[in-house]
Amino acid sequence: MHTGHRHHRSDAPPAAMLASRGPVVMGWVLALLFAVCALGAQTTSDAQEEAGKKAAEPAQVTLVEGQVVNYVGAGELNVKITVALKNPDGSVGAVVAQSTSKELGDFVVTGPATIRGPAVVTLSKPGFTTATREVVIGGEEGVPFVDLEMQGNLPLAGKVLDGRDQEPVAGASVTAKAIYREWKATTAEDGTFTITGVPPGTAELIVEASGYGRESREVQQVENFGVITVTIKPERIIHVRTVDSAGKPVAATTVECLDPERQDYRSVVTDSEGKVTLRGIHYDAAELRVRLSHPDYVSSTQFDRLIQTSPESIETTETFVLDPAGRIVGNVLDAESRDGLAGARVSVGSDASDANPLDFSGLDGSYAIHGVPPGRVAVTVHRSGNAPDLQFVQVKTGEEAKLDITLRPPRAIKGVVVDAEGKPSPGAFVMTTDWREHETLGLRAMCDEQGRFELLDAPWDAFGLKAMAADRTEGEHTVPDDDVAEVRIVLKAAPVRADRSAVALKAGDAAPVFAFTTLQGVNLNLAELKGSYVLLDFWATWCGPCVQEVPHLLEVHKEFGQRKNFVMISASLDQSESDLRKFISARGMTWHHVFGEANGVQTAADAYGVVGIPALFLIGPDGKVVATHLRGGAIRKEVAAAMELTDPT
Structure with missing residues (x-):
């Protein structure tokens, strides 16, 4: 007989145990299942909401693109570009997008596709004037392109003094020059000046005043430069006279004068008496170099005449004698139609230098070359779309020689440059050499990645070719006077010549003097x-x-x-x-x-x-x-x- 509470056996089956615990355990199970379902539903809802947000965001598109350059035409880096939509009343609203220019000055401004309508693009950078451009975003003409040259807004201030007594010089012309741009000012009574609108970077400051020599100063980093003082000295005056071999004056002679120490260049023309005066020469100029040219006289190709100034006097007089020359006139004609050919380059000399006397044929094919040295001279004619030609003519002093030249259609020479093993030589340099015992042909080409090249407008007769590669190997070939399918130039080690380095230059070598x-x-x-x-x-x-x-x-x-x-x-x-x-x-x-x-x-x-x-x-x-x-x-x-x-x- 048992007394007290009734107990289950410990080995009762699980179902029986679960049943014995009744609704308590079942409640926990149901609660857990409900929580899991609720969590899954919440996760799905969040994902759908996030996807909905992304779908609602407008796509990013290009609003404006363009390029900004400086005064030399080079791209300007780090220019800030902002875009603001215009309000209905025409005023400018808030900035809606912005960007900065890259190394080449190019820029792209992106933003939501919802940005549409009239807008103002503002471009700004320290040292430059802020510029604006009105555009229409999302219009029928596509993405607006803004192309702008940035204008400098920096001041360059200073003072000009007389070098003898340090007194201010009023009325002096002051020019700030950067590459091919100039900004000017005039000194006040106290010698001061301020030039505005100068861009950042370097500039040359040139000062000129009546009775003084031209003075120049280098200004580095205009944006960080303070006030400059320029001292000027009295001028030197150079009187030049040009005459012929008989001592008669030669009018209309172009006189180019260079002060090499200061690189001060000027060009003047002699009057009816063969005279001209150069003023404003720097007081310290001890030597000047001169180049003379005249259509009826043998002209200089270099600054090969000298003027020595005197330490005792500020004025110098120099007389130059010009040798009379001849002329060559004629026509450049098509070999078949005999029509005149325009745009032909007709030059005199034994090489292709542009320093030789030359002319270009006019619309009717006519040309006239002045200043030809007397004697038997070579005349070479080049024209795009024609084979070149070379003729000889006798020129007499003061006389006119007649020479008509006919041009044939050209031939194109294709070829390949290979090394000693027959492998292509990419980047090899190909040039023409001797042609009719002269070097006036002057055709050149560079090989592509397969070592191939093409020479256009080549002559039909024989001429020489020379190829040179970066590894200093060379090859030569003579193009025959008959039609050839392809020219093949084989490179080999270049011969050592007295005028050429035996090995390629490298760091630490003495540089050849030039x-x-x-x-x-x-x-x-x-x-x-x-x-x-x-x-x-x-x-x-x-x-x-x-x-x-x-x-x-x-x-x-x-x-x-x-x-x-x-x-x-x-x-x-x-x-x-x-x-x-x-x-x-x-x-x-x-x-x-x-x-x-x-x-x-x-x-x-x-x-x-x-x-x-x-x-x-x-x-x-x-x-x-x-x-x-x-x-x-x-x-x-x-x-x-x-x-x-x-x-x-």
Whole structure:
């Protein structure tokens, strides 16, 4: 008999145990299931809400794009661009989007697709005038494009004093010059001046006043420059007279005068008595270089005449004798139709230099070349779309020689440059050499990645070709006077010549001494440039890779060009001096430029072992090579690293 509470057996089945606990356990199970379902429902609801929000957000689109440049046409970095919609009343609302310009000055402003309608784009950067442009966003004409040149807004202030007594000079003309732009002011009674609208960067300050020599100063970082004081000295006066061999005056002679120490250039023309006076020459100018030109006389191709000033007198008189020349006139004609051909380049001389007398045929094909030296001369004609021709004519002093030249259709020479193993040589430089015992053909090409090249407007008779690769291997080939399917030039090790380095230049080597006469008539000699860093660039306007380096060179010149211990020289292998001048002028390339064999380019290229262009060398103050094979951003990097070791002035 048992007494007390009744107990379940411990080995009872689970179902029985669950049943014995009744509704309590079942309640917990139901609660747990409800919680799980509720959590799942909440998670699904949150995901749907987030997706709904994303679906409700408008897509990001391009609102405005464009490019901003500075006064030299180069892209301006870090210009702030903001976009604000216009209100219905025409006022400008809040900014709805913004961006900044990249290295090339390009920019893209993005924002929601809901932004539409008339808007105002504002472009701003310290040192420049803030500019605005009105556009329509989301219009039928597509994405607005804003193209703008930023205008400087910096002041350049100073004072001009007389160097003899330090008294102020009133009425002096003061010009701030940066590349090819100028900003002017005139000094007040107290000698002060303020030039406005100058952009950031470097500038040249030029001061001119009646009775004084022209004075110039370098201004670095206009944005951080204070007040400048310029002291000017009395002028030197140069009287020039041009006469013929009989002593008779030669009127209308162009007299170009250069003060090489100050790179002060001016050009004047003689009057009816063959006289002209140059004023404003710097008092300290001990020597001036002169170039004379006249259509009826043999003209100078270089600044090869000198004027020595006197320490005892501020006035100097110089007489120059001009030798009479002949003329060549004629027509450039189509060989089949006998019609006149316009735009042909007709030049006199034994090479393709633009320093030789030349002319371009007119619409009727006629040409007239003046200033031809007497004797038997070679006349070469080039024209796009025709084969060139070379003829000889006898020219007599003071007389006119007649020469008509007919041109045939051209032939195109295709070819490939390979190494000794028959592998293509990409980037090899191909140029024409001898043609009818002269070097006036002047055709050039560069090989593509497969080592292939093409010469257009080639002559039908035989001529020589020379190929040069970056590894200093060379190859030559004579193109025959019959039609050929393809020219094949095989490279081999270049022979060692007395005028050429036996091995490629490398850092630490002594840089070969060069002697150049620049397009501005300045004589440059490496021996005289010791103490300065020299960036020497062999290039040509027809060379695509060379042109790609121009923005990098502009950047280097903008940053370091005004440093007294830094010199930039571009030695051109172009055929046409006029084309070269147009190219460098249009792009604001204001450093030293050298052109033509007569001015030392090819001699220097040989000495430096140049077998392909572009070829850039950085030369140190000790006359030794600092770096070679410079391209792209490495140009500025090497120059900047070198300049960090020197006095920034």
